[in-house]
Amino acid sequence: MPAASLSSPVDGINCDPTLHFYRHVMQTLRDADIPFLVGGAYALSYYTGMVRPTKDLDLFICRQHYDRVSEALQQTGYTTELPFPHWLGKVRTNGDLVDLIFSSGNGVAEVDDAWLEHAPTTEVLGVPVKICPVEETIWSKAFIMERERYDGADIVHLIRACSETMDWHRLLRRFSFHWRVLLSHLTLFGFVYPADRDMIPSWIMMELTERLQQEVLGKPSMQPVCAGTLLSREQYLVDVEEQGYQDARLHPFGNMTPGETSIWTEAIKNKS
Template structure:
């Protein structure tokens, strides 16, 4: 048994009320049950995330048609190959982060990183996972901390996961490892601050659910940042939220993408 699997079986159990999503029909129920059983049988380490994790931690049961499976990058090809060898149709949608496993019109995602590359799935995700039963199988579900991290950048015009984040904070604040979450989002601390301010605005009576030290730390960073000169390189981090919604910024307006070169502020001022 691998070390990762051993850690998974020792994962702590969340003791708050749980729920499961409402799958769209009986065939979807059967597909998910078969897929989870096959994943367990494969012995390849995996984590359940997405709507199933949201339901487990918040008690919210909402309709869904698929399943999000997280794994380390090195195991994604193994999972896809395992299901291909068992008669499923597989697709590598984006070699940077996403594969899919199909049976007819039903599918589940095999995810090893976020689409923007900011969130790789690593050992820590397995170290802190919780054990839940899904479709009669005991499986590891990402912790509330990693659940927030996994959803922090999902802010497209067509999809926004901020509600999942604030609901997770509301219901599982005492289970969130706030220092680990800050470490995850160290480079993107402003995104974390935005989500925390969003929570405070939505639930003014629940502001104490977020540690004072964390708000002090983030607001202190903001105050220090305001005293610095503006960056010289024009960048648009919006592409970490949505490549399509912020395409014009890098294609026409002179902003650099998250990586690559852009125009300098002084060059624009001279025009």
């Protein structure tokens, strides 16, 4: 199903049970006056015009709104579940799925009021909605570097499409002390599009490379921390389970608890 059908005719939507489900979920939340944002393939299509199939609909909500969202959707007959309390809930019916996302799997990109404040408005499947801001979309995608999935191509396409309107200062603030991850993607952009390197403001590249130089000249941290777990839930487990490194997802470095990381690790078996 093409993800770019942002303004598909309502009659066509009603004929497709999956699209009708997506539309009804969004309309139910609108009727209940619960704020949400559309992300995933629909957001990528909105910003870049790129069309690709999607197996579900990604809705972003604030964590404190999950109970209201779940109650409103259950009242319509849908099944809701909270498989990962630190970042993701799900809505199901007849084999179709909507993800309710309130953070990233690594606990970094938590949805807050600023997501809603900076979100553009459009229509998805005939429903007036807000789309995840491009800055937060890049922020949340930047850490996805699994063996089976890497979102770097999405990021360079988003930069190419939105560089002139993007709030680069806010993007930099979002990455905070994870600025090396942002620098890696901006560097990759210049490699992918060498003729378009000036799409990235020179000041942000100078700022980040200056930070890098200062780090290189300084002494490394004495704490044996592995931040690879922020990029992949599986590929760096050997470091924290066998090599003595501290997990950067956990307090005081990250936002997750040991129980949350255990649930997230257990899910690797089913790749859910």
